[in-house]
Amino acid sequence: MSFDPNNLKYDAAGLIPCIAQDEASGEVLMMAWMNAQSVARTLETGKVTYWSRSRQAFWVKGESSGHVQSLVDLRLDCDRDCLLALVHQVGPACHTNRRSCFYTAVRDGEEVELMKPMD
Amino acid sequence: MSFDPNNLKYDAAGLIPCIAQDEASGEVLMMAWMNAQSVARTLETGKVTYWSRSRQAFWVKGESSGHVQSLVDLRLDCDRDCLLALVHQVGPACHTNRRSCFYTAVRDGEEVELMKPMD
Numbered sequence: 001m002s003f004d005p006n007n008l009k010y011d012a013a014g015l016i017p018c019i020a021q022d023e024a025s026g027e028v029l030m031m032a033w034m035n036a037q038s039v040a041r042t043l044e045t046g047k048v049t050y051w052s053r054s055r056q057a058f059w060v061k062g063e064s065s066g067h068v069q070s071l072v073d074l075r076l077d078c079d080r081d082c083l084l085a086l087v088h089q090v091g092p093a094c095h096t097n098r099r100s101c102f103y104t105a106v107r108d109g110e111e112v113e114l115m116k117p118m119d
Numbered sequence: 120m121s122f123d124p125n126n127l128k129y130d131a132a133g134l135i136p137c138i139a140q141d142e143a144s145g146e147v148l149m150m151a152w153m154n155a156q157s158v159a160r161t162l163e164t165g166k167v168t169y170w171s172r173s174r175q176a177f178w179v180k181g182e183s184s185g186h187v188q189s190l191v192d193l194r195l196d197c198d199r200d201c202l203l204a205l206v207h208q209v210g211p212a213c214h215t216n217r218r219s220c221f222y223t224a225v226r227d228g229e230e231v232e233l234m235k236p237m238d
Contacts, residue, residue: 003225019138026145028138031201077220078213082150084221094197101196102203106122
């Protein structure tokens with residue numbers, strides 16, 4: 001079946017969550033949102049392109065920071081309402097300069113920081 | 120800092136997305152939604168407990184199917200608006216009986232099925 005970004009299920013704001021996973025390590029790096037056009041752009045350019053809800057604009061990951069996400073494989077889930085992008089990540093994925101945004105764990109009722117910002 | 124489920128950022132419906140990742144293989148299994156109470160229940164019981172948007176009810180993963188998700192580690196992202204649950208998954212995570220919900224890839228404009236239902 002040929003893929004059409006319009007055949008995904010978007011929320012009321014026209015967005016779908018996209019999980020970015022490091023293709024080599026398997027680490028989950030971040031989750032952000034895409035609209036149909038950013039899905040299309042991601043596939044066309046090979047550069048993972050989200051939709052920034054705060055800026056209401058396309059967000060080519062790494063465009064300003066240099067921390068680019070190159071698309072290796074794009075997957076969709078059974079309900080067609082969530083995407084998984086396997087990526088090659090340059091440097092940190094997180095705006096805090098950490099490799100992954102998921103650097104805080106909940107252990108014994110406490111928040112524990114699992115990783116430090118990269119040099 | 121002590122963790123309080125009410126200090127996460129929920130959407131207008133009071134929900135936060137939670138990504139489930141296989142703790143051993145690193146495979147991303149599924150994404151579903153939680154409210155503050157299902158986050159608390161997940162931590163209390165060690166059984167990953169989502170909020171079913173369709174049924175508007177708690178959804179203890181595997182309660183009816185037996186395909187339980189045992190919580191290994193719960194993480195939150197930098198914006199506190201997405202969760203990552205590292206889990207031990209019994210059997211398939213997907214209702215289609217596949218190990219992961221992300222069994223469809225987009226390659227050269229076509230949807231490609233990557234895995235078959237488990238026996």
